[in-house]
Amino acid sequence: MTIQKAQIDVDQWIKTFGVKYFSELTNLGILMEEVGELSRLMVRKYGEQSFKESDKGKDLGDELADVLWVLLCLANQTGVNLTEALEKNFEKKTIRDSERHKQNEKLQ
Numbered sequence: 001m002t003i004q005k006a007q008i009d010v011d012q013w014i015k016t017f018g019v020k021y022f023s024e025l026t027n028l029g030i031l032m033e034e035v036g037e038l039s040r041l042m043v044r045k046y047g048e049q050s051f052k053e054s055d056k057g058k059d060l061g062d063e064l065a066d067v068l069w070v071l072l073c074l075a076n077q078t079g080v081n082l083t084e085a086l087e088k089n090f091e092k093k094t095i096r097d098s099e100r101h102k103q104n105e106k107l108q
Contacts, residue, residue, distance in 0.1 A: 031070040038063040
């Protein structure tokens with residue numbers, strides 16, 4: 001699935017099953033909640049915190065997809081073509097960082 005198709009599919013799902021988009025501000029709050037859930041799982045899986053009963057059975061891929069879903073919603077609501085935005089972001093990072101990370105002693 002391409003990013004463009006994902007944006008279209010999320011839009012169609014919202015219009016078919018979700019009735020309408022939540023407001024942009026509400027979706028921003030939901031995004032923060034989803035990132036928090038992802039963070040909780042990551043620190044338990046890769047960090048020092050132990051799992052709680054309520055954390056068991058959580059799927060990292062599902063949590064990442066939840067974050068992506070809300071990002072796609074926000075892009076649709078604000079008229080952002082994420083494919084174009086990501087391509088421009090690659091260009092920006094390449095120009096800005098093409099040598100920077102190679103010279104970072106911390107990454108050697």
